[in-house]
Amino acid sequence: MEDRRSQLLDAGLELVATEGLGGLTHDAVDAGAQVPAGCTEECFPTREALIQGVTERCIERELEMATGPRPEIEASPEGIAASFGHFVLRALGEDRAVTLARYALHAEAARTPSLREFYAVGADTADTWALDLVRRAGARHPERDFGIMANYVTGLVFHELALPSPEFDPVDRLRVLIRALGWNAP
Amino acid sequence: MADRRTVLLDAALELVGTYGMRGLTHRAVDAAAAVPAGATSNYFRTREALVLGIVERFIVRERAMVSGPHNEVDLSPDGVATALGRFVRRAVGPDRAVTLARYAILVETAQNTGLREGMARGADQVDTWALSLITGAGSQHPGRDLGVLANYVTGLVLHELALPSPDFDVEARIRALIDTFGWVTPQFSLDRPDTTDVV
Numbered sequence: 001m002e003d004r005r006s007q008l009l010d011a012g013l014e015l016v017a018t019e020g021l022g023g024l025t026h027d028a029v030d031a032g033a034q035v036p037a038g039c040t041e042e043c044f045p046t047r048e049a050l051i052q053g054v055t056e057r058c059i060e061r062e063l064e065m066a067t068g069p070r071p072e073i074e075a076s077p078e079g080i081a082a083s084f085g086h087f088v089l090r091a092l093g094e095d096r097a098v099t100l101a102r103y104a105l106h107a108e109a110a111r112t113p114s115l116r117e118f119y120a121v122g123a124d125t126a127d128t129w130a131l132d133l134v135r136r137a138g139a140r141h142p143e144r145d146f147g148i149m150a151n152y153v154t155g156l157v158f159h160e161l162a163l164p165s166p167e168f169d170p171v172d173r174l175r176v177l178i179r180a181l182g183w184n185a186p
Numbered sequence: 187m188a189d190r191r192t193v194l195l196d197a198a199l200e201l202v203g204t205y206g207m208r209g210l211t212h213r214a215v216d217a218a219a220a221v222p223a224g225a226t227s228n229y230f231r232t233r234e235a236l237v238l239g240i241v242e243r244f245i246v247r248e249r250a251m252v253s254g255p256h257n258e259v260d261l262s263p264d265g266v267a268t269a270l271g272r273f274v275r276r277a278v279g280p281d282r283a284v285t286l287a288r289y290a291i292l293v294e295t296a297q298n299t300g301l302r303e304g305m306a307r308g309a310d311q312v313d314t315w316a317l318s319l320i321t322g323a324g325s326q327h328p329g330r331d332l333g334v335l336a337n338y339v340t341g342l343v344l345h346e347l348a349l350p351s352p353d354f355d356v357e358a359r360i361r362a363l364i365d366t367f368g369w370v371t372p373q374f375s376l377d378r379p380d381t382t383d384v385v
Contacts, residue, residue, distance in 0.1 A: 020206055096296075103293055107206075107286055109348035116349055148334075148363055151341030158340055162295040163306055177334055180366050 203283030
């Protein structure tokens with residue numbers, strides 16, 4: 001069973017995705033999660049705590065989107081292209097709400113410096129995991145290449161969300177990028 | 187001096203950047219631009235016309251953010267890295283309203299497919315210009331390289347906006363990416379015909 005915290009935060013995430021951060025209130029989360037009034041406030045006493053919780057949840061779900069149903073990703077160029085490509089498809093499809101919520105949270109962090117520190121912690125968790133994977137897959141400059149791939153994927157999702165390309169094949173796009181980065185043959 | 191239409195669109199862009207799409211009404215634009223009530227409605231009859239006007243305007247402003255005050259980009263890997271670096275610095279700094287407005291409008295486009303045609307037209311114009319730029323700078327695979335650079339720069343701006351890096355050397359990062367593409371600058375091969383590693 002999914003725990004109560006995730007249930008509340010997923011409802012919060014949907015709200016942020018559809019209505020922006022303005023739509024995120026304790027009452028609205030209670031209603032969205034179909035729990036008795038007051039539950040959300042009990043878990044997240046302040047609005048700031050609620051925003052932080054949703055940010056944390058966003059990062060958890062992005063990590064899950066990247067790793068997919070399989071916990072292990074093959075550490076090879078093809079394995080990474082498949083896994084990043086899979087992330088892009090989920091970010092545009094079934095997990096579109098995570099993507100839209102993330103833009104709203106990013107914009108909020110741009111306006112509210114106190115949110116940044118928290119966002120940085122979450123971002124580090126995801127980065128450490130991915131950096132190790134890229135290194136094992138043959139990158140000769142793992143930090144540079146992961147930085148390039150992370151920004152590339154963010155931009156790709158962002159552009160495709162607004163203006164979908166016909167016959168979009170993210171796995172192939174990632175493959176082309178990895179080839180340009182010149183990884184060692186497995 | 188900027189014409190009235192441009193003044194209205196810049197005011198609208200600031201509004202969207204600050205308050206999101208919810209802040210965008212004809213009256214709010216009148217007030218922000220300090221023009222008589224009704225002026226914005228005269229130029230842009232519907233909300234959709236106003237949004238498309240903003241899309242047009244941010245394309246012009248983004249291009250100016252790349253090419254700088256003299257509307258000139260040196261056609262070389264360094265020149266492109268400098269121009270894109272300038273764009274990123276302005277996008278997270280003085281022109282942050284343009285960036286936030288762009289995000290708000292892209293998200294709206296994701297939800298309202300009616301806006302896609304106008305966005306796509308703007309995107310095509312930018313692509314045509316940028317393709318000729320990087321081809322001139324020596325790209326051997328302009329389609330591939332532009333796709334990578336455009337997505338990379340967008341991601342970079344998005345991350346820097348929320349989480350500024352302490353010592354952010356954007357030109358060096360973009361230059362490192364361009365180096366992976368293997369551009370061959372025409373000038374370089376003309377001046378140094380004996381350089382065997384440039385083919």
